[in-house]
Amino acid sequence: MPMSPPTDERTAVVSGVGGWVPPHVVTNDDLSAHLDTSDEWIRTRTGIRTRHRVLPGMATSDLAVEAGRRALENSGEPRAGAVVLATTTPDRICPATAPDVAARLGLTGVPAFDISAVCTGFLYGLATAAGLLAAGITDRVLLIGADAFTTIVDPLDRSTAVIFADGAGAVVLRAGHPEEPGALGPIVLGTDGELSHLIQVPAGGSRQRSSLRPQAPGEQFFQMEGRDTFRHAVDRMSTASRDAVRAAGWTVADLDRFAAHQANSRILTAVADRLGIPAEHQLSNIAAVGNTGAASIPLLLAQSHADGRLAAGHRTLLTAFGGGLAWGATTLIWPKLPGS
Template identity: 65%
Template sequence: MTAAVVTGVGAAIPPRVVTNDDLAGYLDTSDEWIRSRTGIASRRWVDPGMSTGDLAVAAGELALRSAGIDRVDAVVVATTTPDRLCPATAPEVATRLGMTGVSAHDVNAVCTGFLYGLASAVGLIAAGNAQTVLMIGAEAFSTILDPQDRSTAVIFADGAGAVVLRAGSPDEPGAVGPIVLGSDGSLSDLIQIPAGGSRQRSAGTLAPPEDHFFQMRGREVYRHAVERMAASAQEAMVKAGLSMADVDKFVPHQANNRISVAVGERLGLVPAQTVSNVDHMGNTAAASIGVLLAEASVDGELHAGERLLLTAFGGGLTWGATTLVWPALTAHMTVLPRPVSAVAV
């Protein structure tokens, strides 16, 4: 059976660092309040003029370099913040990477986007429609945040993480294991942007300004996130024929530190097994797992031969999990330069 094998990893983050003290300057919050509830001390936000596509292209270039190739058969971009509502961002990203003509499409599963995008890439390879796929999770989430909503503004951030996959054998290092995905649309209002879509537009009513921003009912999301991430992780391990004793590193979506700790405890994992960068990256939604994989690899926190357990939860509601043995590769990560427009300001 053909498997999808990770052969390259790259990540790109914006240059602008936003600290908790920066946010406390205009929000009713403090560094202590944010740290105690989220584990976040700082995050990266795009400067004016920088888009999700810019981040995706930079991460994609680095993942291709990591894999030692300059072209793939398909490009998948997982994002909640496309450059435009129409068309998808992936075709333009592919063209900017010098790959006009290849298959390219977007996936939107909010914070589960990386795993949904990974499943899409795996499916293309398994079906024989592609031998190589570039999958990018990318977000400019700060562009959809209400700057006065401390429940979301302190958590979410921007960045892009990418992986290159090729057709290979299931027993190779880097082979993606069974991917467990799920959803529950009856709870779609827990994480949403109410305005801007066909439902609101066809109603013919003017939406209040706050409805054009991202909204989240945090307390309810926390409970569902812990339950769904833990359950899908356990299911993915069973489908892979593994037990929790086989896990070397736990790589959860960086929702916030409390969720990662709670999921790890439910799975019986010790804190030292959990890989995290939420303290200085925040929650980069669909990009978070990709950025985390790249940064942990660059920093030497991930080692070839280690078995990883990945899990995520996002709007939809959506959730998912998978496993893989980390391959021997050289990951790359970069901080983008400030756009000329931002420098001028």
């Protein structure tokens, strides 16, 4: 069920956005040099031409700090009262990565924590940030989605190595009024743990460690059952999107922009077709950056805002799907940002 925004003055409002990808670019031809694939095969099945990869020694926190810094600068205010980091690839199993990110941004002392919802992490992060604001814990939240996904992908697995990439995106959310531009609409979230096996990293957690059995070859890498994942991704994002649009009091015809998790071009096309969203309203960056996990939507928003595809007044739908299984959607009218 959608969660309605607070009815008082403490609705979450987007007031800044930023994104960053590491400088190392990997082309389809680069991958074809050691995988049984080709540029044409990758492009026709995923829509991806290039992706970015962390350099040796670079971690998720490095991506998050740069995106967070840019979002704070764009907001016109270098401070935030809380930092929430959505990631599947923390720097370490323990402790959380967000406190380190906060400290490096000069925010030592504020509450900072990680959330894990794989590629839906940013949507869950929006709900979390909205809750912090509604509760009066802070007036400003820095929400970052960041993943160094190539660190958990088998470089010899053609089904995943060509798709996943590294990057970070961030938004600043402030307390505001539900009627002003940038205010989040009702947020739709859901999970189905009975299908958690479709997207997983089998080894490294407490279940595998406590079993005392040796780790099987490849279990340390990200695994995905592609065909079933495709079907559920299209179904869940389509349904969540309709629910979010309806809860906002809109229709699909009212939408100006559609910003979906950049999972795969075929999934994006299938969801847009099912919803009836025309191509000119669809935001996409998958060809240049691939699937960046929890960074996907905020990175897309940052790049689309920077190049003018996403402008003040655009009625925008956000939706995502990922491991868990987990999914989500929400709406907002894109604001005029201070750093624009």
